[in-house]
Amino acid sequence: MKSVLHPVYFPDILTTAALVQSEQIMYEVCDNYQKQSYRNRMYIGTANGRLLLNIPIKHTGTGGHKKTADAQIEQSFLWQRQHWRSLVIAYRTSPFFEFYEDELHPLFHTEFDSLLNLNKASLHCIYEMLGIMPEATDTKEYKMNYEDSEYDDLRVLADAKRKPEVHLPRYRQVFEEKNGFIPHLSVLDLIFNLGPESLSYLNDLDLKPLLNSKA
Template sequence: MESILLHPTYFPSIEQMAAIAQAKNVVFEAQDNYQKQTYRNRCYIAHTNGTLLLNIPIKHSKGGNRQKTKEVVVENAFPWQKEHWRSIQNAYRTSPFFEFYEDELHPFFTQKVEKLMDFNLSIFTVLTELIGIESQPTLTESYEKEPNIGDFRFLVDAKTTPKTTLDRYTQVLEAQHGWLPHLSVLDLLFNEGPNTLNYLESQNIEQ
């Protein structure tokens, strides 16, 4: 793929990271209005009983007015970072590569977070380094309903199941609840380690 347009998300889905791994240029949408129930502030990991939602609380605008995603501020009134990290540890501490990556990821759950988009972009930078994806993304300067590049913004929708059928890989908790698709790329990274990039490049991501 040439250039693609996506939303910055919280520990992106495998589908989104596969699209990124296969693109020559990545452009992130920076001029959209914030919408609920999307991967902008949530991701799914495997857990003992199946999938587990990790959701970042946000401060909603006064009066219910729309706000730009780039202006959304995270709600830190309760320890969501501590809870998320504990859940990730419980889910993946026995996976083959968790210890290999935990030192690079742990700071995201200890350092104070303010704006959601900035946080997601920081996560993207570290993830691409860990996976081995060479990407220098740019941000949009205006909102285009019909962009002239590959539009993968639909991958942000957490309510819609992706069309893509992912290849199976070994999941640490598979014996307990079967194989789980459409998880955060964290699941792939902790289970596949250095093979993550090869896996992402081999998936057929449908628009």
């Protein structure tokens, strides 16, 4: 399987499964930036349910379309500290948070100006936590579709409003007794709860429904 995907911020479980199961990955870096997408957000599971963690993006004021590669992060307030604190509060009692904490901590304490650079760093962090290093390249130009390509077009996975195409089997979660099982969170939720078992979970997900409905 070869896939073209957006490099997003600590991707959800389905996106990560597509990354894990792909022999080759092409990151879409030539598209126009879109609001309300996983490019600058992730969802985690907390005692109060699903929580959105959003990266603030600078408004250029120039009008027109802005390339995702040109999107700059607004650093006028300490959003990284807020995200890190939220993760610690949500997952400090999970089975594997302390195991991965040292790998994750530096990313939330290093300032990034470029959203693309931050997202790639978050993906690299996930790969290290999973113990993999997939082959990845960047797109050289924007294509409307990949119908005649060997690559599966999975860029729709960056759409935060999409309807999930794949059923996620239940796995243990920190606040499941209170909230029930919450699917389609950031893969960090899976990793903190399953640890080394996460890779098997991701490899076992059946992505055929997603591939059959690719945009």
